[in-house]
Amino acid sequence: MICYIIKLIYGGIFCKKGVYDMKSLVSASLLGCDLADIRSEIKNIEKAGADWLHCDVMDGCFVNNISFGTPVLKCVRKASDLPMDTHLMINDPIRYIDDYAGLGSDYITFHLEAAPDPQAVIDRIHSHGKFAGISIKPATPVSEVEPYLATADMVLVMTVVPGFGGQKFIPATLEKISEIRYMLDSMGRDKVFIEVDGGINAETVKFCREAGADVMVSGSYLFGAEDKSAAVKSLKV
Numbered sequence: 001m002i003c004y005i006i007k008l009i010y011g012g013i014f015c016k017k018g019v020y021d022m023k024s025l026v027s028a029s030l031l032g033c034d035l036a037d038i039r040s041e042i043k044n045i046e047k048a049g050a051d052w053l054h055c056d057v058m059d060g061c062f063v064n065n066i067s068f069g070t071p072v073l074k075c076v077r078k079a080s081d082l083p084m085d086t087h088l089m090i091n092d093p094i095r096y097i098d099d100y101a102g103l104g105s106d107y108i109t110f111h112l113e114a115a116p117d118p119q120a121v122i123d124r125i126h127s128h129g130k131f132a133g134i135s136i137k138p139a140t141p142v143s144e145v146e147p148y149l150a151t152a153d154m155v156l157v158m159t160v161v162p163g164f165g166g167q168k169f170i171p172a173t174l175e176k177i178s179e180i181r182y183m184l185d186s187m188g189r190d191k192v193f194i195e196v197d198g199g200i201n202a203e204t205v206k207f208c209r210e211a212g213a214d215v216m217v218s219g220s221y222l223f224g225a226e227d228k229s230a231a232v233k234s235l236k237v
């Protein structure tokens with residue numbers, strides 16, 4: 001808890017305080033990299049200017065895919081000092097919060113649809129001094145996330161159906177971003193991040209930014225780019 005309060009006070013890259021007027025942050029999704037060469041992929045994307053490392057944990061139940069879990073994230077933590085943005089696509093996420101906090105995640109995001117008691121998950125993340133993100137799938141109404149906007153540090157709006165990289169951006173999700181930004185502003189919670197994830201590239205990023213998003217997750221676009229610095233720059237709109 002003390003660590004959490006210190007981060008809130010001092011802000012910096014972890015917290016929106018002081019960076020509200022900055023360009024959007026880029027969180028590089030490691031699902032899109034060559035996992036057999038993850039250390040050099042991380043170094044390259046770090047050098048290219050990515051702000052965070054986005055780590056997609058999938059359990060094969062909440063989503064139809066299995067990606068990686070704690071052993072891989074421990075190695076990621078050792079390979080980089082960038083903030084670790086852990087995205088849990090798993091059922092009943094509270095079971096694993098201690099593990100993902102313990103290995104050094106900075107943000108831990110879970111799915112509203114997967115958590116029987118979302119507030120308990122947020123509280124558990126905060127008890128470790130970590131930032132709590134709550135995510136919704138494209139089909140989930142914004143009204144369902146509203147009760148948690150008072151305590152979450154980030155809202156992740158999925159712009160594709162979660163489970164796989166390389167999908168096409170769903171334009172209907174833009175309205176959700178605007179609605180959430182409006183709700184947060186009305187509550188005076190303008191320092192809460194809105195993150196978007198899925199099909200983010202140099203084109204779709206502009207729409208997301210206009211709608212009010214400030215953290216852009218990108219996998220296939222970033223890791224597939226010849227010039228990674230230019231690709232990162234194109235997302236910092």
Ligand SMILES: O=C(CO)[C@@H](O)[C@H](O)COP(=O)(O)O
Pocket residue numbers: 029031032054056087160161162163164165166167197198199200217218219220221
């Ligand atoms: O969470 C997910 C997919 O469920 C993402 O983080 C993807 O990894 C994004 O990949 P691209 O759409 O950018 O290729």
